[in-house]
Amino acid sequence: MKWSVVILVLHLLHKIQCEQSYVVSNEKLEPFEGDSETLVIFDGLKTIGRERALNGSFRFLGEMNNDDFKVSVELYSSPNGDGDFKRMVMDVPPTSICECFKKFYVQFVQPSLKQGETTNFPLVDEDTCPIPEGNYYIKNVLFNTEDWPQQVPRGIVKAIITFFSAGKNVGGLIVVVKIDDRQS
Numbered sequence: 001m002k003w004s005v006v007i008l009v010l011h012l013l014h015k016i017q018c019e020q021s022y023v024v025s026n027e028k029l030e031p032f033e034g035d036s037e038t039l040v041i042f043d044g045l046k047t048i049g050r051e052r053a054l055n056g057s058f059r060f061l062g063e064m065n066n067d068d069f070k071v072s073v074e075l076y077s078s079p080n081g082d083g084d085f086k087r088m089v090m091d092v093p094p095t096s097i098c099e100c101f102k103k104f105y106v107q108f109v110q111p112s113l114k115q116g117e118t119t120n121f122p123l124v125d126e127d128t129c130p131i132p133e134g135n136y137y138i139k140n141v142l143f144n145t146e147d148w149p150q151q152v153p154r155g156i157v158k159a160i161i162t163f164f165s166a167g168k169n170v171g172g173l174i175v176v177v178k179i180d181d182r183q184s
Contacts, residue, residue, distance in 0.1 A: 020145045020182065022152060026052040027176040034170035039064075040163045042173040045138070054141040062165075065130035069097035070164040073104070079155040081178065088153070094164060098129035112144040143177075154179050 031042035044057035073092035076085035092104060101124050113119045121136045122128065157179055162172040 023182050024143045025178045027178050030174040039170040057137045059135050063130045063133045064097045066096040066098045070094040071100040072162050074160040076158040077153045081155045112141050
């Protein structure tokens with residue numbers, strides 16, 4: 001009996017410790033084309049259902065290596081949720097694509113995915129480079145925020161993710177999420 005109480009307390013402490021003080025819901029996905037050519041195509045992605053899960057397909061029209069491809073992320077916040085966005089200081093400047101995926105995709109997106117179940121996109125690890133060409137899907141994905149920072153702005157946050165090849169915009173995606181305090 002004593003051991004079952006200890007195990008239950010440890011389990012509850014783990015749950016409390018891992019749960020963020022906020023919840024994130026997907027509000028909108030808006031793909032955009034490149035300036036002269038488009039090599040990343042996100043027009044098959046959308047949010048679905050009451051939970052606003054991410055669902056659909058995307059394509060990379062070429063193998064993306066560190067020599068030619070970069071990714072930048074511009075972040076904007078609307079604390080009141082009224083669409084009055086202000087630029088945040090936490091942008092990701094143009095960064096080589098493999099490094100960007102290893103640092104940011106691995107922390108913010110990959111924990112929400114299950115290979116072969118919710119995505120066919122390859123698992124990104126230290127040896128992943130180049131990012132492979134292909135047609136990929138994600139199915140009914142909600143963000144797992146367990147490894148996200150504890151301090152994030154509340155309200156509406158917009159991320160403009162732009163892919164570059166040889167310094168030229170080759171497409172991207174605008175992701176809009178709503179961040180609210182978790183209700184107890």
